[in-house]
Amino acid sequence: MLNFIVRKIAMLIPTLFGITIVSFGFIHLLPGDPVTLMAGDKGMTVQEHAAAMARLGLDRPLWQQYLGYLGQLAHGNLGTSLVTHRPVLNDFLTFFPATLELSICAMVLAVVIGMPLGVLAAVKRGTWFDQLSMSTALVGYSMPIFWWGLLLIVLFAGVLHWAPVSGRISLMYYFPQPTGFMLIDSLLSGEPGAFRSAVAHLALPSIVLATVPMAVIARQSRSAMLEVLGQDYVRTARAKGLAPGLVVGRHALRNALIPVVTVVGLQVGALMTGAILTETIFSWPGIGKWIVDAISSRDYPVVQSGLLVIATMVMLVNLVVDILYAVINPRIRHA
Amino acid sequence: MPLLEIRNLSVTFDTADGPLEAAIGIDLHVDAGEVLAIVGESGSGKSVAMLAVMGLLPDTATVRADAMRFDGTDLLALSPRARRRLIGREMAIIFQEPIASLNPCFTVGLQVGEVLKTHQKLGRAARRRRIVELFRAVGLPEPEAKLAAYPHQLSGGQCQRVMIAMAIACAPRLLIADEPTTALDVTIQKQILDLLMDLQARTGMAMIMITHDMGVVAETADRVMVQYRGRTREEADVLSLFAAPKDAYTRALLAALPERAGGGSDLDGVAFTEEEGA
Structure with missing residues (x-):
């Protein structure tokens, strides 16, 4: 019975890995970005937008952002909300x-x-x-x-x-x-x-x-x-x-x-x-x-x-x- | 007075194509300690009649009979509760497919124990001792260890032994064996038949052996009933039937035995009428 449970838990790991790819890919497929949405009707210059994106690390290529996200997860850190600035x-x-x-x-x-x-x-x-x-x-x-x-x-x-x-x-x-x-x-x-x-x-x-x-x-x-x-x-x-x-x-x-x-x-x-x-x-x-x-x-x-x-x-x-x-x-x- | 007496039993199933008569006007009696074989091909109504006696037919079946008595008790007039007190205790049945007949989710010890728990007021320890005793009586190896075994951990022959242990747990006066060896290997068939006959001889219970195999009939029965398409074709003691079969269908069945087959005994496509051989 213990063997059975250990085997089942081991099978969860690749699935979890797949889910990180899907959840990461899914949100990045959506048009728009958080900086533009936060600026709202006030709008912002291209330079301000680029600076904000760089500050949030969103200017890096997607694969780098993904690896960064995985690294965070490995340390048990789910990240910080861009809106509330509280840990997720x-x-x-x-x-x-x-x-x-x-x-x-x-x-x-x-x-x-x-x-x-x-x-x-x-x-x-x-x-x-x-x-x-x-x-x-x-x-x-x-x-x-x-x-x-x-x-x-x-x-x-x-x-x-x-x-x-x-x-x-x-x-x-x-x-x-x-x-x-x-x-x-x-x-x-x-x-x-x-x-x-x-x-x-x-x-x-x-x-x-x-x-x-x-x-x-x-x-x-x-x-x-x-x-x-x-x-x-x-x-x-x-x-x-x-x-x-x-x-x-x-x-x-x-x-x-x-x-x-x-x-x-x-x-x-x-x-x-x-x-x-x-x-x-x-x-x-x-x-x-x-x-x-x-x-x-x-x-x-x-x-x-x-x-x-x-x-x-x-x-x-x-x-x-x-x-x-x-x-x-x-x-x-x-x- | 016979132990089991049935007069003019008919069983009809409601099907999508209309009513289907599975047994028609069956008369049958078994005395205490007697072994009766009911023989016939698939669909001849031999099992249906016995399932009707046990009250195990589905709701789609309608059972009619002039009389159906067990030891003088009118089975047709019994309440479901009174009937349940009788079956499993006074009369028991074993089926053709031993593995499918045992619940895959429970240990065989529990499944045999249930009969004892239902019909006898035994304590837990006494019940356990009785199950081991029964397992030993039916020749299961390592009876103590088998208490915790699940059906899928046993062979077909061992499962049939468990079914037999379950059936004889309350020392019934009538055991119905519905093709008990059909699903088993030839070598195991012989062992199971020997076991059944040995138990019958030792306990003196009456037995109804349902089979399509004339070889099994010859080996076990005192008396034989031949069934064909829901009707009884011939009834005789086993020696007379083998020596001088009166019915054409019985003759054809006997001729189909390998040791008697000399050609022209093929049953395929043969249809027997009511009048023939009667």
Whole structure:
């Protein structure tokens, strides 16, 4: 098992290297440069522009800039924002907990609702429950996130006044945030009503972000379960006289989990894309919004390192998925 | 009173092309301690009838019978829960594909242990001892070590031994062996058949041996039922059937045995009508 994990981690290194090339190349492909954008409407002379570019090291050939960037990374330095002049890592650590909190809530929601829905639909194949849940999943999957988000805002915030429109907590509350996770910090603060406010703020963005992964997980769980339910070992489990709950919940589900876990891992990557849109709709101060702002201002170090860190997170999640595979499926563990 | 009695059993599957009759009007009885062979080619309905007895058919199957009794208990009238208390304990089944029949995600020790946990109130240690005992009884080498083995770490023959251990765990009164040797190498086939017959002789359980192999029939059965296209063609004790088969299909099956084949015994393309040989 240890060998398996070490092998998987070793495979991350070339991938990470590839990501540095892509993230570096991507931002430099965009037209415009940070100096021109910072000057704004005031404009600047050609000499001033050249001097500013030289000061930032952006006048060097791209390959030299890239090697410089790699050298920085090797020292654990993600660079400094051209706009805020703060280290990228500090900004990342400020914004990341908000995204992580939102993503975890969305993923938990997607798995906790999506998987049982898919399993039940497979067990009750062909019934109204199967058809209703799978058509709902298809609608959820097809819904554009920004439109779905706006619909929910109009209904729950605009008409029903059940949930706030934006932000992470009501402005009435102010307390220190040692963890950066609003749910935990609001509980720790001991302020009455703070936790409820945090939950209310988190509810709509989580539902919006969870919708697509939930639909994908439900559909995948159903098809994986349908395949497994027809296997000989499920018949053997029934032939032992086991209760139907045990046959489905233990014998079938354990095998059906293997493709479902893959999909959950892939959805974490998709969640990052969704987070950018969701955070923009709900003015959620997370890394999605941070990266979008950085792209607009051509803040090269933030985009390069931000993308690298996000990609690393996605890869680490997939590493966990690979390890989970091995835990679930002994044939992989012993391979 | 027979241990298992079936009268006029019919099984119909709902398919996209309409209803498909897999078994038609089957009458069958097995006495305690008796070995009955059901023989016939693929699709003759021999497995379907036994899966109906065990209650293992999918929802698309409709089972009808005038009577289906196990030791006097009406199987058709049993609630699902009562039926589950019976299967795995009083009657057990082993299947054709031993590797596919075992769950790849769990150790074989756990899978055999489940039967004991479901039907017998044994403590963890006693259960473990019983599994090792069962593994030894079915001739698995290193039975203690096999407790933690996964199916993919065992050979086909060893997996079938595990399946047999699982089936006999609660000392059933009826064991249904559904083509237990078909998927195995010839040398292993013989060992598994010998094991089954040895266990049958020692425990006195009744056995229904489903097979398409007349050689297996000759070696194991007291009585034989010949099935063709969902219907029973002939039923007789094994000696009479081999000595003087009455049905044309039975004669053709026997003629197809390598030691009897003298030419003209090819079954391909032969269709037998209801009237022939009856």
